[in-house]
Amino acid sequence: MLNVIPVAVPLVFTAGAIILFARRRVPLSYVFLALGLGMFSLVAWPFWPVDAKGEHHAIVLSRAGPLGAKAYRSAMSDGRITRDELRTIREASGQDLDTEYGLSTPNNRN
Numbered sequence: 001m002l003n004v005i006p007v008a009v010p011l012v013f014t015a016g017a018i019i020l021f022a023r024r025r026v027p028l029s030y031v032f033l034a035l036g037l038g039m040f041s042l043v044a045w046p047f048w049p050v051d052a053k054g055e056h057h058a059i060v061l062s063r064a065g066p067l068g069a070k071a072y073r074s075a076m077s078d079g080r081i082t083r084d085e086l087r088t089i090r091e092a093s094g095q096d097l098d099t100e101y102g103l104s105t106p107n108n109r110n
Contacts, residue, residue, distance in 0.1 A: 010041040017030050017034035046084045047082050047084070048083070050082065061093040062089065062093070065099065067096045068092045070092065071092035075088065
């Protein structure tokens, strides 16, 4: 739930600024400021560090095999894990599991 707050707050602020602008209560520059903050939060979202639960998931995934462990070590080189790095760890761990069980194609849920 806490991961939604950095994105939700600027979006709510943007919506409020647009509504107030439509009612002629605030100047247009506030609307552009709100839109800029909202766009920044959406662009920066993958680069923010994950929470403790995400770090726990990364530790568990790193035990899947050598590729997962290597991806975890490279992700933790700066002391934190971002969402993109967690995605990389998941993919590497998935390859380890595919190798372990002899799957030639990934086990997709589609």
